[in-house]
Amino acid sequence: MTKNRFLGIPTTSITDALGSKNYMDISIKPLKEEWQLAGKAFTVDISAGENISVLEAISKAEAGDVLVIDGKSGTSNAFAGDFIIGLAKTKGLNGVVSNGVIRDIKGTKDLDFPVFCKGTTTAASKKNLIGQLNVPVNVGGVEVNPGDIIVGDADGVVVIPEKNEEEVYQKTIERVKKDEERESQVGEDIEAVQDYLEKFLAEHKQG
Known part of the structure; x- marks a missing residue:
């Protein structure tokens, strides 16, 4: 995992600095409370439960990126399981954030790779309606653009616009x-x- 300077800084402090804006809905939480992540957003826009675009994103994202997946708040089908999450870890990404759900939660937790989402399901991903990569998305009520800084911890996920990063x-x-x-x-x-x-x-x- 590539170190990002925001990693370990409380999301609560970042939210205060942002004027109590740009924090995702409380339903998007880490699957393990101790997980933290920080990195630049590589955005993925998919239909609920579609995973071909997720795989494409993993292939094109760079080490240190955070996949931010707009799964349209779908909870019936997983956008990934432990195998796909393992691919993201091996590629050196810094984590995954989504308003969708995953499956294979035990295997995912064993990977010790931060995944923030709405929860889990038993149902597999779908292979239709291919999505788009590196486009503006809305996840958890927050607009996320490619390159924005994503920070997550036990309290939730916050989005820092790229142009405002230093401030x-x-x-x-x-x-x-x-x-x-x-x-x-x-x-x-x-x-x-x-x-x-x-x-x-x-x-x-x-x-």
């Missing part, structure tokens, strides 16, 4: 530092906790 990175780092400073100031001191609560409520409480 969002700097804002995110500032946010993380502020959160760390706040936690260090309060700690486990009950008086510090009470002081923080009183100051916060004085500043924000209405009426």
